[in-house]
Amino acid sequence: EIVLTQSPGTLSLSPGERATLSCRASQSVSSSFLAWFQHKPGQGPRLLIYAASTRATGIPDRFSGSGSGTDFTLTISRLEPEDFAVYYCQQYGNSPQTFGQGTKLEIK
Amino acid sequence: QITLKESGPALVKPTQTLTLTCTFSGFSLTTSGVGVGWIRQPPGKALEWLALIYWDDDQRYRPSLRSRLTITKDTSKNQVVLTMTNMDPADTASYFCARKDSFGPGTFDHWGQGMFVTVSS
Numbered sequence: 001e002i003v004l005t006q007s008p009g010t011l012s013l014s015p016g017e018r019a020t021l022s023c024r025a026s027q028s029v030s031s032s033f034l035a036w037f038q039h040k041p042g043q044g045p046r047l048l049i050y051a052a053s054t055r056a057t058g059i060p061d062r063f064s065g066s067g068s069g070t071d072f073t074l075t076i077s078r079l080e081p082e083d084f085a086v087y088y089c090q091q092y093g094n095s096p097q098t099f100g101q102g103t104k105l106e107i108k
Numbered sequence: 109q110i111t112l113k114e115s116g117p118a119l120v121k122p123t124q125t126l127t128l129t130c131t132f133s134g135f136s137l138t139t140s141g142v143g144v145g146w147i148r149q150p151p152g153k154a155l156e157w158l159a160l161i162y163w164d165d166d167q168r169y170r171p172s173l174r175s176r177l178t179i180t181k182d183t184s185k186n187q188v189v190l191t192m193t194n195m196d197p198a199d200t201a202s203y204f205c206a207r208k209d210s211f212g213p214g215t216f217d218h219w220g221q222g223m224f225v226t227v228s229s
Contacts, residue, residue, distance in 0.1 A: 035215045044112075044204055044219025056213060078204070089154060092215045096170045099155035 002095050004028055004100035012108040019076040021103045023089035026071050030093030036065055036074045038101075039086045048087075049074065079105075110134035110204050112144075112220035119226050120195050130188040136179030137163055137183050148201040149195060149222075151160065152201035156201075160208065161188060172174040194225045 004025040013019055018070040024033070032052040039044035046055040052072060077081055084107050089100040094097035116128040130144060137144060145160035150183060159179040160168045169177050178191045200223050206216035 004210070012131045034127045038226045041164065042221065044206065044221050045216075046219070047213060047215065049212035050215055050217075052214075056217060090155075090215060095168070097215075099157070 001096055002029065002098050004089050004091060004098055005015050006087075006089060006100035006103045008103060009101075009104060010104045014058045014105050014108045015077055015079050017079050017080055019074075019079055019083070019105055021074040021076075021087055021105075023067075023072040023074070023090060023100050024038030025070040025072075027094075029072075032068050033073050033091060033094060034065075034067070035090045036063075037090065038083075039088060039090045056086065076105075081107075110191075110207065110209060110218045112218060114203060114205050114220045114223040115134070115163050116203075116223065118224065119132065119228065121183070121229050122196055122227060124195050126190075127147070127190045128188075128190045128192075128205075128223075128225075130175055130220060132186050132188070132205075132207065135207060137161075137188070140165055141212075143208040144181070145190070145206055145208055145216060146156055146188075146190045147204045147206060147216070149204070150201040153201075155204075158192075159190060162210075197227045199225070200227045201225060 005024045007022045034052045036049040039045040053065045064075045085100045088102050112132040143162040146158040149155045161179045161209040176193045181188045204222040206219040
């Protein structure tokens, strides 16, 4: 199965700053079937990005995704207070679909 | 508005069978391309996909857990049920159900809030 490695494990930033989260796959992800989720305590994960770079319905344009093959990036252009959460990448092009271990974005 | 909610026992004993129910609204599991899946997250670990059932009753399972899992649907009740046999303390986790739209994002676009299941004697 494809292993997804996210970095950094924890990212400490202030509101207004730019966040760059990385997701690296152990083998090429089919057709860029790579998604990003935001997860807050007590809630289900929220789909942010699919197909590597397409924003899901209702997601603000400060969230953007890029990458292909084995290297993918989630960028949050200007952090809002509600953006501090855990972020997961997921590949859904190869079975079984797999998730990264997460990046915790915390307030500095 | 699409909602999903997980229900079932919060505590099961080792070797017992876990039965979880996902009750959903705002969409139909008879619509082409739609599926409902189960994903879990042990404390401090990554999310792990378990099983998925589609509108046409096609069922998919995580290969490493295939022998222990069964997923079914009841479209009249808007429910999907997951059973997992021979529970072990290592199965202690938050369990989520989620909708997949193959003709939309192609992955899980709406999730329940999850429920925590403890496996302990």
